Amino acid sequence: AQKITQTQPGMFVQEKEAVTLDCTYDTSDPSYGLFWYKQPSSGEMIFLIYQGSYDQQNATEGRYSLNFQKARKSANLVISASQLGDSAMYFCAMSVTGGGNKLTFGTGTQLKVEL
Amino acid sequence: GAGVSQSPRYKVAKRGQDVALRCDPISGHVSLFWYQQALGQGPEFLTYFQNEAQLDKSGLPSDRFFAERPEGSVSTLKIQRTQQEDSAVYLCASRQGSTNEKLFFGSGTQLSVL
Numbered sequence: 706a707q708k709i710t711q712t713q714p715g716m717f718v719q720e721k722e723a724v725t726l727d728c729t730y731d732t733s734d735p736s737y738g739l740f741w742y743k744q745p746s747s748g749e750m751i752f753l754i755y756q757g758s759y760d761q762q763n764a765t766e767g768r769y770s771l772n773f774q775k776a777r778k779s780a781n782l783v784i785s786a787s788q789l790g791d792s793a794m795y796f797c798a799m800s801v802t803g804g805g806n807k808l809t810f811g812t813g814t815q816l817k818v819e820l
Numbered sequence: 821g822a823g824v825s826q827s828p829r830y831k832v833a834k835r836g837q838d839v840a841l842r843c844d845p846i847s848g849h850v851s852l853f854w855y856q857q858a859l860g861q862g863p864e865f866l867t868y869f870q871n872e873a874q875l876d877k878s879g880l881p882s883d884r885f886f887a888e889r890p891e892g893s894v895s896t897l898k899i900q901r902t903q904q905e906d907s908a909v910y911l912c913a914s915r916q917g918s919t920n921e922k923l924f925f926g927s928g929t930q931l932s933v934l
Contacts, residue, residue, distance in 0.1 A: 709862075740922065740923075742925075747927060748909060748927050748928045748930075749925055749926070749927045749928070750863070750911065750913070750923075750925035751925075752922040752923070752924070755922055796862050796863075798862075806915075806921075807853060807865045807868055807876065808853075808863075808865070808923060809865070810862030810863050810864070811862050812860075812861060812862050813861075813862050
């Protein structure tokens with residue numbers, strides 16, 4: 706069985722600062738993918754970034770980067786230059802090969818960006 | 821369509837009523853998923869379709885939950901004899917292929933059972 710753990714229920718960051726959201730995962734499958742989604746108050750899940758288990762380099766997408774430490778089974782999201790619009794719920798998720806590659810989600814981290 | 825569309829956006833049901841939730845995935849997307857999201861929690865997998873075939877329904881909480889995708893596009897999640905614990909946001913997601921790619925989510929249907 707796969708498990709995602711997000712230990713930070715809430716985080717605060719000042720505008721223009723960087724913030725790291727923690728995510729650890731557990732799986733015995735050697736092939737898996739790690740995702741981060743943003744969920745604003747409107748409810749829609751917005752894809753941010755993806756990291757494959759065999760990718761050699763950490764993924765980056767604009768202001769988002771994924772700090773992938775395979776040996777530690779961690780996949781932390783780093784948001785640089787935070788903006789007020791970044792305030793939202795952030796979910797880490799994992800899929801494993803097979804079974805439709807369904808996503809298993811963590812419990813989320815509520816991020817609040819302050820002036 | 822431009823994105824995944826779900827209807828209705830909100831649904832209030834009396835305990836014991838049947839409800840049907842609709843999902844229009846992105847045109848051409850092979851894979852379709854239903855998730856249930858309780859308040860303050862992450863989404864939980866319910867079921868998965870590849871085209872019209874329901875390949876995984878291991879997350880459906882009881883036999884009161886039924887999903888279909890008869891023509892491989894629009895999907896309906898039906899809940900019979902609703903109970904208060906069914907109150908949640910139901911999210912639909914689609915994906916172009918069947919491999920490890922990102923899911924595109926709809927805005928969800930918020931179901932409240934009174």
